[in-house]
Amino acid sequence: MTRRRGRELYLNSVEPPTYQSASYYFDDSDHVRAGLHERSTAAGRYGRYSNPTWLEVESQLSELNSAESSLLFSSGMAAHSTTFLALLKPGDHVVLAAESYRQVRNVFHEILKKFDIIVHEISIRDPDMFCAGVRRLRDQVRLVHLEMPSSPHMYLIDVAQVRDVLGPDVIVTLDSSFSPPPNFHALRWGADLALFSATKYLGGHGDIVAGVLSGRADLIEQIRWYRDTTGPVTDGHVAALLRRSLYTLQLRMERVNAQAMAVALHLDAHPKVSRVYYTGLPSHPHFKLGQQYLNGHGGVVTFELDRTEAETAEVVDRLKVPFMASNFGAPQTLVEQSTFFTYFEYDDAGLATIGVPRGTIRLALGYTDDVADVIDDLDNALR
Numbered sequence: 001m002t003r004r005r006g007r008e009l010y011l012n013s014v015e016p017p018t019y020q021s022a023s024y025y026f027d028d029s030d031h032v033r034a035g036l037h038e039r040s041t042a043a044g045r046y047g048r049y050s051n052p053t054w055l056e057v058e059s060q061l062s063e064l065n066s067a068e069s070s071l072l073f074s075s076g077m078a079a080h081s082t083t084f085l086a087l088l089k090p091g092d093h094v095v096l097a098a099e100s101y102r103q104v105r106n107v108f109h110e111i112l113k114k115f116d117i118i119v120h121e122i123s124i125r126d127p128d129m130f131c132a133g134v135r136r137l138r139d140q141v142r143l144v145h146l147e148m149p150s151s152p153h154m155y156l157i158d159v160a161q162v163r164d165v166l167g168p169d170v171i172v173t174l175d176s177s178f179s180p181p182p183n184f185h186a187l188r189w190g191a192d193l194a195l196f197s198a199t200k201y202l203g204g205h206g207d208i209v210a211g212v213l214s215g216r217a218d219l220i221e222q223i224r225w226y227r228d229t230t231g232p233v234t235d236g237h238v239a240a241l242l243r244r245s246l247y248t249l250q251l252r253m254e255r256v257n258a259q260a261m262a263v264a265l266h267l268d269a270h271p272k273v274s275r276v277y278y279t280g281l282p283s284h285p286h287f288k289l290g291q292q293y294l295n296g297h298g299g300v301v302t303f304e305l306d307r308t309e310a311e312t313a314e315v316v317d318r319l320k321v322p323f324m325a326s327n328f329g330a331p332q333t334l335v336e337q338s339t340f341f342t343y344f345e346y347d348d349a350g351l352a353t354i355g356v357p358r359g360t361i362r363l364a365l366g367y368t369d370d371v372a373d374v375i376d377d378l379d380n381a382l383r
């Protein structure tokens, strides 16, 4: 059946329509002039450059993050790599928080290295040492990339102090995938750009892969050109799923914050658990920073057992409530044995460097489970 030209039949649906179109037509050459050449009227051109559903979600994301502008990407990694490719040039020095997400580190060490970008990795385990390292390099760096909380230890960074040390000219990017608003507002503390894997809490239903970048409009415009040119874009359907998810972000975060706090407190008092990493617990090394920066501590609780990898696997195998899967922010509770999942390619020396013993388990609380069931399940598995 042929589709005839025509506008929508009506425009008063409560939920806005979802646009799924590879290109956009113009009525005549006057429309091309106004919509494309002069941009005096809003008009689409081609699906890689924009989509009305993206534009709508991007504006909601800017509001959420108190940002001047936002961009949607096909994944969190697409948002990261496009940002760095756009903002860096050969010879630039960057500081990378050493506990950043493994694939982000790969982008710096394996991909950006090819473009002669010089990477200085500094651990965030000691926040003062991190700031001191940044201070030593401040006159030569163009960009500092942070991530907080980091996985699996949930380390935090004194972002305001980092900004203070750097002054206004160095670009600060911050991966806030583990701590979206309302838990943390990266841009209010001095980051220029906040990056998110929207696959996690922003998407919140475990059914999309997407990335988000929010922040300074001048930087976003440079990055937009790279996104539009290299094409790591999503489609209207994914954008619509994200739009749906943003309605419940606050509710979901409140729920997982409470679920994870209850589990963390329980595990902290458990005789068979040797250590718990949760920034809401006073035992976390960065508890004080958590009180300063976070309005909630998120759904991820990492804990250690004083057991071998095989013994730890037995405990994880006995769990019945969580899915054994590598993600967080999904409706379901997910569990991963860190050295058997994310870090299975690391040898003992590598694990010692990142401080992850073989008895480490990362639990990502979902909002659909009853926390009492999760706690009973953990008790049974540990017994």
Ligand code: PLP
Pocket (backbone or CB within 6 Å): 075, 076, 077, 078, 101, 147, 175, 177, 178, 196, 197, 198, 199, 200, 209, 210, 211
């Ligand atoms: N940043 C963090 C902290 C992550 O955990 C992940 C994915 O696990 C990413 C970025 C990458 O996001 P995506 O999987 O959406 O590409």
